[in-house]
Amino acid sequence: MSTRELRRIALDGELTIMTAAEQKERLLAALQGSGGLRVDLSGVEELDTAGLQILLLARREAARLDLPFELGAPAGNVAAVLALAGLAAEEE
C-alpha cells in the first residue's frame, strides 16, 4: 500500500453545508485506491461545521485504511477554524 502515491486534491470555494454532500463524495472517492490523501485547502474560502466534519470523516476513513491524510495550506480564516477545532494543517 505504501507504494502507492499520496494523492493530492484541491478543494475550493466554500466547504460548508451547501457543498458538503458533494465534497464528501469527492473526498471519499479520492481516497479510494490512493496511497493517502493530501487536501489542499488554499482555495477554500469558507469552512463550517458541516465542512469540518467531512474533513474529519475523511481523516477517519484514511486512518481506517491505514493511509496518511494531510491538510495543507489553508487560508487565514479557514486556518483559524481548523486551529479552533484542533485540526492543524501540516507543512509540506
Next chain:
Amino acid sequence: MSTDDDMREALDTFVTEARDLVQQLEEGLLDLEVRPAAADTVNTVFRAAHTLKGSSGLFGLRHLVQFTHVVETVLGSVREGDLEVSPGLVSALLPCADHIGTMIEGLAGGRLEPDAAQAAEGAALLAGLEPYLGDGPGATAVRHAEDAGAAPERSWRLSLRFGADCLRNGMDPLSFLRYLGSIGTVSRVSVDDSGLPAAEQMDPETCYLAFEAELLSGAPKEEIEAVFEFVREDSDIRIVPAEHQLDAYVRAIRAMPESDRVGDVLISSGAVTELEMAEALHIQQEQAVRSGTRPVPIGEILVEHGIVPRPIVDAALNRQRKTIETRSQDTQTIRIDAARLDRLIDLVGELVIAQSSTGLRAGAGGEAQSEVMRLVDEVRHSALALRMVPIGTTLRRFERVVRDVCVELGKEVSLVITGGDAEMDKALVERISDPLLHLVRNSLDHGIEAPAERRRHGKAAQGTLRLNAYHDAGNIVIEVGDDGRGLDREKILAKAVERGVVDADAVLTDAEVHDLIFEPGFSTASTVSSLSGRGVGMDVVRRNVTGLRGSIEVETTRGAGTTIRIRLPLTLAIIDGFLVGVGPSSFIVPLDRVTEIVELPSGPLGRDCMNLRGEVLPFIRLRDLFDIPGEPARRQSVVIVEQSGQRTGLVVDALLGELQTVIKPLGVLFSGLSCISGSTILGSGEIALILDVGPLVADHSEREHVRARRAA
C-alpha cells in the same frame, strides 16, 4: 367552611405576614442608611419587597403588585450593585414602605382597593423613585461606574452537543464558538467526532460533532447560557465551573447570606442558572411521578446531569443546614391566636380547681398528690410564659421615629437599644408602646439640644438616646434616657406655681418637682412643636403606666441628661397579691398597694377612722362594704393601702399571706362592679375576689362625703 371563609382566612394570614415584611423592609432601610454597603441587609430588604409583590399577586391585588414592583426594581439594582445606597434613596423608599403598610392595613379593614387619596399618594411616591429606576433620567449618574466588565473572570468548562438538525436549521456550532470569543477567551477546544457514523451512513447535513472548550470570561453564567438560546432545545449544552475554580465557589457559598433553599444558594453563587434549575426541578418532578417515590434531592439531580460539580452542591447543602440550625436556635417561632392561649391558661386554671377538689376528697397527704400539684403548677407557669415576647421588636420601631424626628428638627441623635431580649407579656408590650413613643419624642424634642447648642456646652454634636430594658424583682424596667439638657428645676417650679399646681412657698424635694412634669397640662417648652410640647403626653404616659399597675420615675442631672424609668409587672395575667379573709370570703389586695398592716385597736371607735401614729387613718370595713353576714373576728386587722398618696385602711378578719395568682376577668354580668378588678381561684378551689384599690377608696370617700352632708 365556604370559599369566602377560606379566602378570608388566607387573606388574614397574608396581612399578618405582610406586616412583618413591611417592618423588615423598614428596619432594613434604616440599617442601610447607617451601613450602606451591608449586603445581607440589601438582600433582606429586596426579599421582603419581592415576597410582598408575589403574595399580593396571589390575591390579585393589582395596585399593591404594581407599586411593590417598582420598589423591588429599585432594590434589585441596589442588589446588583448598579445603584448605590444614598440618604436620598432611603428617604424615597421609606415612605414607600409606609404606603405599603397603609395599604396592608386597608386590606385588614376589608378594603381591597386603595381610595383616591392613597392612589394619588402611591403615584407621587413612585414618581419619587423615578430617578433611581434603570431607564429613568439621571439613572446613569448614580449608576456604579464599574460594570460587568470589571467582574472577576471565571473559567468555565463548556460541553456542547448540538442537535442533529442544527446545520440544516442554519445554526453552525463553529459560529457559536467564534461568538464565545467575543465575551471571553476560548481555549482548549477539542472536537469529539466519535459520533460520526460509517462513511456510507453519514449524512453530510447532519451534525455529528460535539465540542469541548474552556472559556475564561467575566460574563455571568446567564450571559454565556444566552449565547446558546436558539439551539438550546435540541442540544445538550453544559456550562460547568472549571475544576480549578471549585474552591472559589465553595468559598463564595460559605460567605453567602443565609437561605433555606439549596437552589437559591446555587443560583446566587452563579454556578447554576435559573433556567438550569427549572430544568432540574422538572426532571425531579418527572422522576418522582414515574417512580411514584419521594423526589430525589435536587442537588443529586444537578450532579447527575452534570450541571454542577458535587463539591459545589455539598457546599450549598452545608449552607442550607447551617441556616436551618441558626434559625432553630434563635428565631424559630410559631404564630398562635392569642385567644387560644387564653383558653389554655383558663383550662389550666380549671385544672387547678379540679385537682384541689380531688385532693380534698382523697384525703390529705399522698406523694402522688403532691407530685400532681407540682406538675400542675409548672404547667401553669409555662402556659403563662407563652404570652411572653421580647420587647426588642417594639424598641426597634423607634429607630424610625428617631430618624424622622431628627430630620424634622435638624438634630443628630443616635439610638442605642440594649436589653431587647427582656421578655414581657405581649398584651403589655402593645399597651406600653404608645407611652414609650411619647417619652422618646419628648427626649428628642426637649431633652437633646440642637448640635450647635451641644457644641457650645462642650458635648458631642450627636446626642444619644438610650432605650434599655431589664428584669428586676419580678418587674420589667424600661428606661428612656438621653444625654440632653436635663430638667430645669426652677423653670418647672415656676410653671407649677403659675398654674396653681403648688403653692408659691411650698418646699418640694427634687423628686417631687420632677414628678410635676406628669401633671396634666404641664409643659415648660417655650416653643410648641408638632411633636410635643402641647402639654398632653406626659400625664397620659403616667396614666397609662399606672393603669398597667406600673410606676414611673425621673432621674435627671442638669446639663447631662434625663432618664425616665418605667417599672411594669411582667404580665397582666398574674398578680402579686395579699390574701385576706372576711368571714367565709377571701379577698386579694394587690401587694404593691399594701404599705403596712396593723391591728385594729380594740374598744369603741368613732367615725370609721383610727389613730395611726398620731395621724387620722380612715378605714373601710370590708364586712360592711360587701354585706358579709356573721360576727366579726375578735381580733381584726387593718391592711393599709396607698392610692395617689392617700392612705386608707381595710378592716379584715384574717391575714392569709402573700400569693402570686392568675387573674380571671369577671364576666359581663359583673362589669358594673367598680371595686373588684377580677377573681382568682385559690388552691383550695375557692374563689377570691381581687380588690381594685383605686375605685374602692374613691367610692368610699364619696360615700363618706354624702353621709357627712346628710348629717349636716
